[in-house]
Amino acid sequence: MRRETMATAAVIVLMAFLCCNVAAQGRRRGLRFDGKKGEFRILQVADMHYADGKKTPCEDVLPSQMSSCSDLNTTAFIRRLIIAEKPDLIVFTGDNIFGFDASDAAASMNAAFAPAISANIPWAAVLGNHDQESTLSRGGVMKHIVGMKNTLSKFNPSEAHVIDGYGNYNLEVHGAEGSKLANKSVLNLYLLDSGDYSTVPSIPGYGWIKPSQQLWFQRTSSRLQRSYKNKPEPQKGPAPGLAYFHIPLPEYASFDSSNFTGEKLEQGISSASVNSGFFTTLVAAGDVKAVFTGHDHLNDFCGELTGINLCYAGGLGYHAYGKAGWSRRARMVVASLEKTEKGSWGTVKSIKTWKRLDDQHLTAIDGQVLWSKSSSRKHMLH
Amino acid sequence: MRRETMATAAVIVLMAFLCCNVAAQGRRRGLRFDGKKGEFRILQVADMHYADGKKTPCEDVLPSQMSSCSDLNTTAFIRRLIIAEKPDLIVFTGDNIFGFDASDAAASMNAAFAPAISANIPWAAVLGNHDQESTLSRGGVMKHIVGMKNTLSKFNPSEAHVIDGYGNYNLEVHGAEGSKLANKSVLNLYLLDSGDYSTVPSIPGYGWIKPSQQLWFQRTSSRLQRSYKNKPEPQKGPAPGLAYFHIPLPEYASFDSSNFTGEKLEQGISSASVNSGFFTTLVAAGDVKAVFTGHDHLNDFCGELTGINLCYAGGLGYHAYGKAGWSRRARMVVASLEKTEKGSWGTVKSIKTWKRLDDQHLTAIDGQVLWSKSSSRKHMLH
Incomplete structure (x- = not known):
């Protein structure tokens, strides 16, 4: 090849790389607030426990429902939720498949995430404690997920050389198109792998979020806060953050019906048996306003501790333990932007949540404000 | 300069570097078990609260002692301990000086650590919550310490680019000279900065050990365990480890007189108000058998939780709160090697501890075995 040809070829390769890289980044960084309503809507789907589709029966439903009930009911519920709530993002918080009963992990995941893909909605997933129990390892499951259509899931941060788990990443949600904050992340999502089971003989039970994670x-939050406070459009406080993972933190045990919204039908909280300090790390970082987990299908409450709401979604999957007569459910989170004096959109004003039940009317329950800019200001003035 | 001259100069510089580096490493890595008794003896000095020497009065001593009592009583007690116990290492676990009353931090430290230096005993120090309250910052205090004579203290690990605090380091104690383990660390000491106070508005109280630390x-423990299990002289389990820092972990609150050895004269445990997960990280690492802190001068117990002894030393300093009539005290730890069949020394067989009171006879109390290889083996067989 002549030198000129080589140079031309190199330029073409470079341009192709830039083009696709930009396109990939465009897709990956595409989350932003809606310019009409100034909203960003997140649907959390917890514990689908998907297995082999129609062949997989339901658990804990009423006798009258049993004969016609399968994984397809899980799929149908998600489709109804998508139509009703029109989410901008769906976050699947683990136990997406129930590995023990899934004869092919990849096929099971393809079916489980299909409602998001066919509706063309960006989605992100983290792992639970059952996802690796089929034909793929934990790493293999996450690798499959990141290759799926429309997903914003990432295998792990590229800048961290060594990190525990699979599927630790963050997503930025930019301000409304055309607003001054269009190129700034005004809402930050942190997604983490809370592990499966302890591998330490003297510690029984579930896994936990490790120091490396x-x-x-901490560094990601710190970088995002610096960027938010720096030019252009420097802001005062940090942008609010939301954390999503599977296994609840030990601090979820701090509540009872006197100080939470929702229900706690389980005996306790199935957190790790030890405290690995992530709640402290969250409080210290200062930007995360709420944590959303699954894992305990019959707990669906939100309770606030030291300025952070600790929320369950309640179980969504039909091939998962539940309670007959107690509807499967999902959690919505909607962040809303402040209207600026000039009629444009500013930073996040409030974050609200509610749950939707899989009943005839997709009944919305337990609506509550998780965070608002004004109460946060008031809090700071105290 | 001619090329040959440059090369010669480079070689000289390189040789000088190697020479001094080896010498520095020789000094730094000089800790090893005694070849006669097969022992390594560590004296822990907690909360000297040193200020301005003779001018600084004692606190909480009997009225009859008050007039003649000063920081010099602290010094005298340490000198007596050194003569009686002949330690191979002295570890000062913070609040070495009581900054508020020390008119010159450097002079106060020079006087406080003088007994170790004049006795020519290697020593290591970590910071408490009062060390930075005089003329030097926290970083400045640690910088001064690492420049002092005979100290093995380090400012921070060179391999960690960013780490919280000042004075996080580890020390290796090699097997007995002439034994097969002479070049292997058979006892590992971890020294950490547990901080001073929370800087997070919503978290009151003391500091804590951060994720970076x-x-x-975790990585240091893992590296040491790999090296211990690898050739030459590959070992089965990890070498036992001991951790030293100032502020007790929240898990110190797990005990009462039914399951600890020693006393708990304080109302509670002055740990951080949050759990930062270091106990979990210690249990998960698997090599640390005991943790030694100070901070609570009137608590001096050891209690075992999930295979790790959590120990206080009890306060040593006379210019520190205490209890009149309740002797100032210090904690000894002695690790002993196993005799091999060929009459040489092997790995660590047991780790014992006791305290010495500053009374007429330097009374030794609360002797106990913290760990032994045989019980550890038994434990593993269960």
């Missing part, structure tokens, strides 16, 4: 979170 | 500990 906490350090990554 | 925990990750450093």
Whole structure:
């Protein structure tokens, strides 16, 4: 090849790389607030426990429902939720498949995430404690997920050389198109792998978020806060953050019906049996306003501790333990922007949540404000 | 300069570097078990609260002692301990000086650590919550310490780019000279900065060990365990480890007189008000058998939780709160090697502890075995 030809070829390769890289980044960084309503809507789907589709029966439903009930009911519920809530993002918080009963992990995941893909909605997933129990390892499951259509899931942060788990990443949600904050992340999502089971003989039970993950979170939060406070459009406080993972933190045990919204039908909180300090790390970082987990299908409450709401979604999947007569459910989170004096959109004004039940009317329950800019200001003035 | 001259100069510089580096490493890595008794003896000095020497009065001593009592009583007690116990290492676990009353931090430290220096005993120090309250910052205090004579203290690990605090480091104690383990660390000491006060508005109280420090500990422990299990002289389990820092962990609150050895004269445990997960990280690492802190001068117990002894030393300093009539005290730890069949020394067989009171006879109290290889083996067989 002549030198000129080589140079031309190199330029073409470079341009192709830039083009696709930009396109990939465009897709990946495409989350932004809606310019009409100034909203960003997140649907959380917890514990689908998907297995083999129609062949997989339901658990804990009424006798009258049993014969016609399968994984397809899980799919149908998600489709109804998408139509009713029109989410901008769907976050699947683990136990997406129930590996023990899934004969092919990849096929099971393809079916489980299909409603998001066919509706063309960006989606992100983290792992639970059952996702690796089929034909793929934990790493293999996450690798499959990041290759799926429309997903914003990432395998792990590229800047962290060593990190525990699979699927630790953050997503930025930019301000409304045309507003001054169009190129700034005004809402930050942190997604983490809370592990499956302890591998330490003297510690029984579930896994936990490790120091390497906490350090990554801390540095990411710190970088995002710096960027938010710097030019252009420098802001005062940090942008609000939301954290999504599977296993609840030990601090979820701090509440009872006197100080939470929702229900706690389980005996306790199935957190790790030890405290790995992530709640402290979250409080210290200062930007995360709420944590959303699954894992305990019959707990669906939100309770506030030290300025952070600790929320469950309640179980969504039909091939998962539940309670007959107690509807499967999902959690919505809607962040709303402030209207600026000039009629444009500003930063996040409030974050609200509610749940939707899989009943005839998709009944919305337990609506509450998780965070608002004004109460946060008031809090700071105290 | 001619090329040959440059090359010669480079070689000289390189040789000088190697020479001094080796010498520095020789000094730094000089800790090893005694070849006669097969022992390594560590004296822990907690909360000297040193200020301005003779001018600084004692606190909480009997009225009859008050007039003649000063920081010099602290010094005298340490000198007596050194003569009686002949330690191979002295570890000062913070609040070495009581900054508020020390008119010159450097002079106060020079006087406080003088007994170790004049006795020519290697020593290591970590910071408490009062060390930075005089003329030097926290970083400045640690910088001064690492420049002092005979100290093995380090400012921070060179391999960690960013770490919280000042004075996070580890020390290796090699097997007995002439034994097969002479070049292997058979006892590992981890020294950490547990901080001073929370800087997070919503978290009151004392500081805590951060994710960056925990990750450093985890990686260091893991590296040491690999090296211990690898050739030459590959070992089965990890070498036992001991951790030293100032502020107790929240898990110190797990005990009462039914399951600890020693006393708890304080109302509670003055740990951080939040759990930062370091106990979990210690249990998960698997090599640390005991943690030694100070901070609560009137608590001096050891209690075992999930295979790790959590120990206080009890306060040593006379210019520190205490209880009149309740002797100032210090904690000894002695690790002993196993005799091999060939009459040489092997790995660590047991780790014992006791305290010495500053009374007429330097009474030794609360002797106990913290760990032994045989019980550890038994434990593993269960």
